[in-house]
Every structure is written in C-alpha cells, then in structure tokens.
Amino acid sequence: METGTDPISGLSSFTPDNKMDGETFGLEISTEWNVTDSWKLTAGYTYLQMQLHLDNASTSFVKDVTIEDESPQNQGSLRSYLDLPYNLEFDTSLNYVDHLGTSDISSYLRLDARLGWQPTESIDVSFGIRNLLDDDHAEFSGRSGGLIKTEIERSIFAKITWRF
Numbered sequence: 001m002e003t004g005t006d007p008i009s010g011l012s013s014f015t016p017d018n019k020m021d022g023e024t025f026g027l028e029i030s031t032e033w034n035v036t037d038s039w040k041l042t043a044g045y046t047y048l049q050m051q052l053h054l055d056n057a058s059t060s061f062v063k064d065v066t067i068e069d070e071s072p073q074n075q076g077s078l079r080s081y082l083d084l085p086y087n088l089e090f091d092t093s094l095n096y097v098d099h100l101g102t103s104d105i106s107s108y109l110r111l112d113a114r115l116g117w118q119p120t121e122s123i124d125v126s127f128g129i130r131n132l133l134d135d136d137h138a139e140f141s142g143r144s145g146g147l148i149k150t151e152i153e154r155s156i157f158a159k160i161t162w163r164f
Contacts, residue, residue, distance in 0.1 A: 022052035038083040046075045069101030089116040097139070108137045110152075124161040131155065 030044035050068040076096040083089055091114045099107040114128035131137070131154040140150040 019055035025049045040081045072098035074098040087118045122163045126159040
C-alpha cells in the first residue's frame with residue numbers, strides 16, 4: 001500500500017498493493033451432438049486450479065488461500081435444444097458449480113427450461129423457468145461490513161421479441 005498526500009486537496013491518500021503473484025492451471029472441454037435433425041445436445045466441463053502467493057512485503061488483509069477459494073474448481077453443463085412441430089422449441093440447461101470454500105457457498109445444480117414459439121420470422125415468444133431444483137441457492141458472496149451472500153431465487157419469465 002502506498003501512502004502520500006494529494007497535492008491539490010492536501011488530504012492523505014493511499015493506493016492498495018497486494019503484491020501477489022501466482023499461477024493458474026485449467027482445462028475446458030465441450031462437445032456438441034446432433035442427436036437428430038431437430039435435437040441437439042451440448043456438454044461442457046471446466047477445471048480451474050489457482051496457486052497464489054503473497055509477497056512478504058504485502059500489506060494486503062487478504063490471504064492467498066482466500067482468493068483461491070473464490071472461484072469454483074469444477075463446473076459442468078448439459079444443454080438440450082429440441083425443435084418441435086408448429087415452430088415450437090423446448091430448451092433445457094443443467095449446470096453444476098463447485099463449492100466456494102472461503103465464502104461457505106455450497107456446490108449446486110441448477111436446472112432451467114424454456115418453451116419458445118416463433119409464429120413469424122420476426123416474432124419470438126418465450127416462457128421459461130430458472131432454478132427448477134431449488135427455491136433458492138447461494139451463488140456469490142461479498143464483504144461489506146460482514147459476509148453477504150447473494151441468493152438466486154426460482155424465477156419464471158415471459159419474453160416477446162419483435163425484429164424489424
């Protein structure tokens with residue numbers, strides 16, 4: 001952290017400097033399978049390993065392990081896109097996200113579904129539901145005078161798109 005005095009206001013100022021270095025390693029794979037002319041599946045997996053190190057001269061209050069645990073190590077997804085008769089589409093998405101250690105955020109599965117209809121070339125109508133498996137689950141946390149978790153609730157939506 002650098003400290004000094006602002007020449008204009010005369011007030012003290014500081015610039016945070018965590019003096020951290022590290023390495024990240026990872027793998028991301030995905031595949032797509034056209035099961036039939038009207039049904040497509042996609043799958044993906046991501047692995048992330050972080051190794052961070054604070055310099056001895058660091059003035060940061062954050063520990064290297066804290067930052068390493070703020071990103072999920074494993075994530076996966078499976079998506080299905082199904083074209084139905086009468087210009088209908090039925091899409092589903094299943095997502096897995098690993099736990100976040102320092103935030104005490106548990107791993108979770110999220111299932112989303114959407115039914116779409118395209119009555120004309122320029123109009124799309126969609127209805128969907130997000131987070132079918134849980135009423136809510138934590139996905140993120142921040143710190144503002146304490147640990148604050150962001151809960152993602154189940155939601156239902158309707159959407160109309162008109163392209164002109």
